[in-house]
Amino acid sequence: MTGSGHKHPMAQMIAEINQIFAERGFVFAEGPEAETEQYNFDRLNIKKDHPARDMQDTFWLRSEDVSEPTVLRTQTSPVQVRFMESHTPPMRMICPGKVFRNEATDATHEAQFHQLEGLYIDRGVHMGHLKGTIEYFFSKFFSGEVEVRFRPSFFPFVEPGLEVDMMLKGGDSKLANRWIEVMGAGMIHPNVLQGAGIDPTQFSGFAFGVGIDRLAVMKYGIDDIRHMYSGDARFVNQF
Amino acid sequence: MVQKFSYNWLCDYLAEPKPSVEAISEALTKHAFEVEGIEGEGDNAVIELKILPDRGSDCLCHRGIARELSTILNTEMQNDPLEAMVSLAPTSSIAVTIEDVDACPRFTASIVRGVKVGPSPEWLQKRLQAIGVRSINNIVDATNYVMFDMGQPLHAYDAGKFPQKDGVWNFVVRKATAGEQVSLLAEGGKTEDRIVTLRGGELLIVDGASNTAVGLAGVKGGRFAGVDDATTDIIIEAAHFEPGLTRRTARGLGIVIDASKRFENEPSRDLPPLAQQNIVDVIIKIAGGEPGGLLDVYENKKTPPPVEVHPRNVQALLGIEISTSAMVSILKRGGITVDEQGDVLICTGPIARTDLNIEADFIEEVGRVYGYHHVVSVVPEAVPLTEWNTRFMYCEEVRNALVALGFTEIITTTFRNQDEIGLQSSMASDKCFLRSELTSSLQDALTRNAPFTDLLGTRDTRLFEIGTVFTRENGVVAEHYSLALGVRLKTTGYSGKEDALLTEVIAQLETALGMKLPFVSREGVAELNLTDVIAALPPKHQYETVAQSADVTYSSFSIYPSITRDIALWVPEGTDVATVTNTIREAAGPLCVRLTHLDTFTKEGRTSLAFRLVFQSKQKTLAANEVDTPMGVVYDAASKAGFEVR
Numbered sequence: 001m002t003g004s005g006h007k008h009p010m011a012q013m014i015a016e017i018n019q020i021f022a023e024r025g026f027v028f029a030e031g032p033e034a035e036t037e038q039y040n041f042d043r044l045n046i047k048k049d050h051p052a053r054d055m056q057d058t059f060w061l062r063s064e065d066v067s068e069p070t071v072l073r074t075q076t077s078p079v080q081v082r083f084m085e086s087h088t089p090p091m092r093m094i095c096p097g098k099v100f101r102n103e104a105t106d107a108t109h110e111a112q113f114h115q116l117e118g119l120y121i122d123r124g125v126h127m128g129h130l131k132g133t134i135e136y137f138f139s140k141f142f143s144g145e146v147e148v149r150f151r152p153s154f155f156p157f158v159e160p161g162l163e164v165d166m167m168l169k170g171g172d173s174k175l176a177n178r179w180i181e182v183m184g185a186g187m188i189h190p191n192v193l194q195g196a197g198i199d200p201t202q203f204s205g206f207a208f209g210v211g212i213d214r215l216a217v218m219k220y221g222i223d224d225i226r227h228m229y230s231g232d233a234r235f236v237n238q239f
Numbered sequence: 240m241v242q243k244f245s246y247n248w249l250c251d252y253l254a255e256p257k258p259s260v261e262a263i264s265e266a267l268t269k270h271a272f273e274v275e276g277i278e279g280e281g282d283n284a285v286i287e288l289k290i291l292p293d294r295g296s297d298c299l300c301h302r303g304i305a306r307e308l309s310t311i312l313n314t315e316m317q318n319d320p321l322e323a324m325v326s327l328a329p330t331s332s333i334a335v336t337i338e339d340v341d342a343c344p345r346f347t348a349s350i351v352r353g354v355k356v357g358p359s360p361e362w363l364q365k366r367l368q369a370i371g372v373r374s375i376n377n378i379v380d381a382t383n384y385v386m387f388d389m390g391q392p393l394h395a396y397d398a399g400k401f402p403q404k405d406g407v408w409n410f411v412v413r414k415a416t417a418g419e420q421v422s423l424l425a426e427g428g429k430t431e432d433r434i435v436t437l438r439g440g441e442l443l444i445v446d447g448a449s450n451t452a453v454g455l456a457g458v459k460g461g462r463f464a465g466v467d468d469a470t471t472d473i474i475i476e477a478a479h480f481e482p483g484l485t486r487r488t489a490r491g492l493g494i495v496i497d498a499s500k501r502f503e504n505e506p507s508r509d510l511p512p513l514a515q516q517n518i519v520d521v522i523i524k525i526a527g528g529e530p531g532g533l534l535d536v537y538e539n540k541k542t543p544p545p546v547e548v549h550p551r552n553v554q555a556l557l558g559i560e561i562s563t564s565a566m567v568s569i570l571k572r573g574g575i576t577v578d579e580q581g582d583v584l585i586c587t588g589p590i591a592r593t594d595l596n597i598e599a600d601f602i603e604e605v606g607r608v609y610g611y612h613h614v615v616s617v618v619p620e621a622v623p624l625t626e627w628n629t630r631f632m633y634c635e636e637v638r639n640a641l642v643a644l645g646f647t648e649i650i651t652t653t654f655r656n657q658d659e660i661g662l663q664s665s666m667a668s669d670k671c672f673l674r675s676e677l678t679s680s681l682q683d684a685l686t687r688n689a690p691f692t693d694l695l696g697t698r699d700t701r702l703f704e705i706g707t708v709f710t711r712e713n714g715v716v717a718e719h720y721s722l723a724l725g726v727r728l729k730t731t732g733y734s735g736k737e738d739a740l741l742t743e744v745i746a747q748l749e750t751a752l753g754m755k756l757p758f759v760s761r762e763g764v765a766e767l768n769l770t771d772v773i774a775a776l777p778p779k780h781q782y783e784t785v786a787q788s789a790d791v792t793y794s795s796f797s798i799y800p801s802i803t804r805d806i807a808l809w810v811p812e813g814t815d816v817a818t819v820t821n822t823i824r825e826a827a828g829p830l831c832v833r834l835t836h837l838d839t840f841t842k843e844g845r846t847s848l849a850f851r852l853v854f855q856s857k858q859k860t861l862a863a864n865e866v867d868t869p870m871g872v873v874y875d876a877a878s879k880a881g882f883e884v885r
Contacts, residue, residue, distance in 0.1 A: 005701060007638055008648040015635060015785040018628075022782055025622035028631055033653075033707050034660075034673075034716050049483030050292075059670075060663040065716045072653075072662075072673075092622070098707070100653070102666050111670060112653050120619060126558030127606070132616035143787070150611035152271055152603070154291035160556075160603030161291075162611070163273070187556055190599055204556055220793040231649040231684035233702065234796045237695050239788065 009220060009239045010114055010228060013212055014096045017116055020140045024133070026092040026118060031079035033098055034061060037069035039078035044157040045191045057102040059111075072100035076117045077157060080207060083119075084196035089203045090122035096212060107224040114212040119188065121198065121205030130162075130185055130206035138166050138182075142219065145169040149179065158186025158207055175218050182218075183210035240292070240500065241275050242299050243370040246284040248388075252305030254314040260284045263308060270311045270607050272298070285369050295504030297591040300390035306591070310573040310608060320389055321509070321591055325516045330532025332406065333474065334447070337536060338413040342442050343456065344539030345479040346412060347511040350398060350531030351522050352472045354378065360525055372497075377526040378466045378473060381518055383497075390506050390591075391477055391514035392498035394454065396464040398472035402448040408474060409447025412456060414440050421452040423459045426494070432462055441488045442480060457485035457502035459494055472531070475518055477511040508541050509590040543588035548601045550584065556599070557606045559613045569608045570601065630720065632779045633752070634705050634769070637722060640751040644744055646701040646724060651680040653707070660709045660716050673709040673716075677723035678766045680704070685727040685763070692730070693803040693853045696835050699740075700727040705769060719771070725764035737763030752776065801832065801855035802866045806873065809845050809883040819848055819882065826876035828869045830854045830861070847885060 018028045031039075046053055059072040079095035087093075096116045105111055120129060131148055138146040146166055153163040165179040185208035190200035213225045220239070222228070227235040250257045258266070264274045264286060272294070275287040290298050297303040302320055309316040333348045358364070359380040367374055372383050382393040401408050415421070417439030422432050435455070437443075442456035446463065454460035457480035466473060482505040489499040512535050519530050548570075550563040567584065570577050574589030588595030595601060638648060654665075658672035665671050674680065681704055689700045703724035710717055724744065726737040741760060749756050756772060758765040810819060816836055824834050833853040840847050852873070854866045874884055 005642040005644065005646040006648065007642050008650055009788070009791075010650055011635075011638060011648060011705075012785075012788050014631075016787060018631065019782065019785045022624055023621060024619060025624055027624065027626045028628040029626075030628065030630070032718055034709060034718055047483075049486045057666075059665065061673075061716060062661045062663055065660050065711060067715050070716065090622075092619070098653070102664070102670075104666055111666070124555060125619075126556055126617075127611070127614045128558030128617040129619050131614050132618035135616050136618045148616075150614060151269060151273070152291070152607040152611075154293045156292075159597070159599040160606055187599070190597060220791050222793045223795055229650050229652055231651040231680065231687070231702070231704075233647045233649070233688045233695055233697075233700070234691055235793075236647050236649060238793055238796075239791050 006233075006237045006239055008228075008236055009216055010212065012239065013216060013219070014114075014116075016141065017094065017096055017137075017212070020137055021092075021094045021118065024092065024136070026094045026120075027083075029079055029083045029093045029095045030097055031073075031076075031082050031095070033073055033100075034066075034070055035073040035078045037071060039081055040071050040073050040075070043081045043192070043195050044077050045189050045195075046156045050156070059100050059102045073097075074101055075099055075209065076115045077207070077209065080117055080119050081192070081196055084121070084193070084198060089198060089205075092118075092120045094118040105226065107226065108217075110213070110225055110229060112229060113225065115209055116212050116215075117207065117209040119205055119207040121188065121193070121203050123203055125187075125204045125206060127160075127162075127187060127206070130187070130208065133206070134164060134166075134183070134185070134208060138168075141215065142168055144171055144176075150185075153184060153186070155184055155186055157189050157192045159189045161186040164208070174221070180218070182214065183208055185209070240290045240295055240299065241287055242290055244286045244288060244301060244304055245366055245369040246286060247282045248301045248366055248369075249286075249305050249308070252302060252317050252319065253308060254317055258308065258312060260286065262312075266308060266311045267304075269610065269612075271307050279369075283369070292504075293594045295500070296506050296593045297390060299501055299504065300387055302389050303591065306574065313572055320517050321513055321589075323513060323516055325512045325533070327512075327516055327519060327530055327533035330534055332532065333408045333410070333534040335410040335412065335534060335536050336447065337538065338411070339442075340539040342414065342481045342484055343412045343478060344481070344541065345508050345511055345535075345537040346410065347477045347515050347533060347535045348408075348410065349475050349477075349515045349519055349533040350472065351475070351519055351528045352398075352531045354471060354473060354522060354526040354528035356466060356468050356470050356526065363525060376466065376468075378470070378522065381521045381525065382475070384521060385514050385518045386497065386501065389510060389514050389517060390501055391510040392457070392501050393514060393518055394460050394476045395466050396453075396474045396476070397466050397470040398464075398474045399470065400464040401474060402446060404448040410476070411445040411447045411450075412478075413443055413445060415443050415452070419443075419452065421455055422461045422463075423455065423494075424462055435492060438491070442484055444476070455488060455492075456480050458489045458492070458499045459496060473522075475515065477514045477518075479506070479508045479511060505593045507591045507593055508537070508539075511535070542590065543592055543595055545578075545585050545587045546596065546598055546601060548584040548586045548598050549582065551582075552598060553602050553605050556602050557614065558617065559606065559609065559615075561605065561609060561613075565609070566605050569605050573604055573608065575601070575604070627778070627780050627782065629776075629778045630770070630773055632782065633773045633776060634720070635783065636751060637705065637748065637769070640748055641701075641703050641724060641744070644701070644747060645697070646703045646744075649681075649684055649702050649704050650706065651677070651684060651704060655679075658709075659711050675708050675710045676766060677704050677706060677708060677721050678725075678761065678764050681723045681725045681764050681766075682762070685725050686732065689727045689730045689732075690800065693851065694801045694833060694855065696833055701725070720769040720773075721766055722769040723764060723766040727763060733762045741765055797832075797855050797857040799856055799858075799860045801853045802861050802863065804852045804854070804866060804870055805837065805849060806852065806870075806877075807847055807849040807885040808877055809847055809885060811881065812841070812844060812846055814846065814848075814882075816848060819880075820850070822876055822880050822882075823850055823852070823873055826869070826873040827852055827854075828872065830856060830866070830869055
């Protein structure tokens with residue numbers, strides 16, 4: 001009666017994501033979950049008292065526990081900044097990891113969830129490379145032909161900023177053959193490159209970010225992302 | 240920010256033939272903003288748009304969206320209020336003292352004499368109603384109308400109630416002192432005005448004659464010199480306040496209203512006199528009266544900067560082949576001034592666009608207006624990996640080892656209601672601290688999952704978690720990966736026999752990793768600092784191949800308890816287990832969610848097969864007698880098939 005156990009679908013997806021990107025030379029990087037305000041906001045061109053900070057409700061650590069203002073990272077982007085600072089172009093990286101938002105929870109929102117962000121910086125990197133990379137990733141991850149389209153958006157650390165919709169072509173899945181809003185992306189803002197010691201007149205790059213929980217909803221048909229973190233074997237043992 | 244827009248209001252500014260609601264919606268979605276929803280039809284349609292944070296400066300108003308549409312659809316913008324002439328005569332009846340021109344770069348005030356306060360005309364009431372704004376009276380409605388038209392907030396005072404000194408109305412714009420109070424108009428749904436005690440540093444509008452704070456600049460006004468039915472002469476204020484200061488004050492007091500939202504987003508400093516001209520025209524039209532002059536103090540000028548845009552950079556960043564002349568045409572359509580100097584385009588945004596400040600901003604304008612569908616996919620060529628994530632690889636190794644030993648991996652909450660490291664504020668009382676260990680949540684999970692063994696077809700409950708925990712080291716937060724694993728043998732709780740099994744599992748993990756693991760065990764759960772362990776292990780330079788997950792489709796599970804029944808049958812020798820299983824499954828019906836073959840033994844030429852049936856409903860907790868019925872069917876079916884119930 002005792003068979004093999006079960007890996008959590010989040011761990012499985014992260015392993016698959018790493019494999020897909022590693023084939024193209026993207027390094028799996030990581031950073032702290034308790035992140036300084038500097039890295040979570042300032043170095044990402046998200047200025048204090050700017051409305052862009054409203055996009056993310058933030059958990060702040062108590063001042064007595066930290067040496068400088070610190071938050072639970074609201075995005076994995078600070079890992080990108082730390083990577084840019086410690087490497088020189090050309091560079092390719094992904095940084096899947098846990099992130100936190102101080103907001104009410106429901107079937108599609110959790111106070112903790114996982115994000116996959118990535119970047120590619122080199123001479124002559126353009127939006128076409130971004131589109132190609134995202135299509136490459138999704139077609140492998142969803143094992144099918146995927147088309148991607150861009151719409152204008154805004155994220156302080158990219159310019160231009162993009163909303164990415166994807167379409168799984170063919171197949172009879174509920175998600176097939178229609179556009180689904182799936183991630184934010186863009187060309188890395190010159191201020192962010194400069195801040196990390198990379199000359200924006202010589203190098204350009206793209207960055208993207210996607211909720212892995214959202215990918216799980218699409219990949220496995222999960223109806224409530226809270227199951228991911230409920231510690232319930234009735235959920236995990238299905239995988 | 241989501242904002243409603245009236246279709247026929249937008250049409251005031253759009254060239255003939257007017258685009259349909261659908262055409263507007265499509266153009267904006269592809270080239271500018273997401274459409275959140277459309278209410279009503281035709282002329283009465285209201286389009287709800289999600290305005291991006293960088294465009295809160297110019298697009299939280301009808302004129303801004305119409306300008307955007309004219310650019311995208313390549314049509315002429317009509318009746319642009321930003322191109323109007325300001326013909327209001329200067330007045331010396333109003334004066335303003337601005338103490339800090341960084342906090343208040345521009346201040347304007349105008350006078351209209353002889354108005355008749357009353358209800359607004361129907362067209363105005365309808366337009367405001369369409370976008371969710373309540374009609375109050377023609378003067379207040381006019382201020383709202385101009386704000387939603389041009390993006391400049393305004394405030395009207397009753398000039399008769401506003402004290403004068405030597406025939407002059409005196410405004411002072413200054414920072415508040417700590418402890419100073421200001422009375423603000425009742426907020427939506429409340430009847431009492433709100434008296435706010437200030438921290439100091441907030442920007443106040445003050446009546447200079449009486450030194451009374453009349454409102455919080457950019458955030459909210461008070462009842463001071465309020466317009467009522469008896470008002471005949473009015474003073475209208477339109478100014479520019481520093482966005483960050485406005486935002487800090489508004490957020491600090493929990494006030495987010497249409498005016499403060501606009502000030503926070505840095506509208507153009509060119510707007511105030513244009514908005515004054517617009518509102519005076521509107522008021523004279525709907526409330527009568529005549530203009531009494533304009534005061535305009537603009538001591539801290541800021542206009543969109545000229546920016547060098549290199550066509551080769553546009554192409555290089557967008558990855559789109561587009562000619563310089565096409566770029567120039569697109570930029571000009573958006574009201575951008577383009578000065579072609581050799582290979583360089585010197586671009587200056589139109590006055591309303593405070594967001595166009597660097598080359599990439601203009602590249603975005605070209606890209607989105609031209610259309611991102613022109614971007615062609617290029618998959619970057621494969622390059623060899625230069626770094627490997629050793630932490631990840633060892634975690635995978637631990638996972639694989641534990642999964643092979645029958646463990647299920649869980650991910651639980653990072654939050655606690657009590658622990659070492661605390662959070663300043665949280666939406667929920669159970670999220671005030673960060674976990675310093677995984678053991679307690681693993682114990683909880685074991686207790687919760689132990690009753691599911693029959694349902695899941697497992698002999699016991701084995702769980703593990705790998706996750707970050709937070710501790711205080713040298714007075715500040717530190718974090719590391721922790722690994723906790725636990726076993727539960729009985730549904731009734733820790734039995735004392737779990738630790739032996741755990742010791743065995745740990746020994747196997749030690750073999751797999753090739754080192755002694757300093758686990759700390761308590762009541763069937765063992766935990767260790769995985770970061771420390773991995774630091775002592777050699778780095779890795781090759782990823783294992785990951786098996787793609789099987790094509791799993793999750794199915795929702797019942798939250799109700801299950802009931803277990805076992806059955807043993809004598810079957811003729813040589814009977815296939817599958818045949819018996821099928822007979823039972825068919826008979827047991829849909830409430831039987833798991834059927835497990837427990838064992839087989841043969842005695843005196845007869846074979847006995849034992850099965851476990853688990854029943855569960857998705858709608859309710861089953862009573863024992865509700866399982867008797869399907870079990871009866873199972874017994875009957877077994878007999879009919881020639882099996883003997885033991």
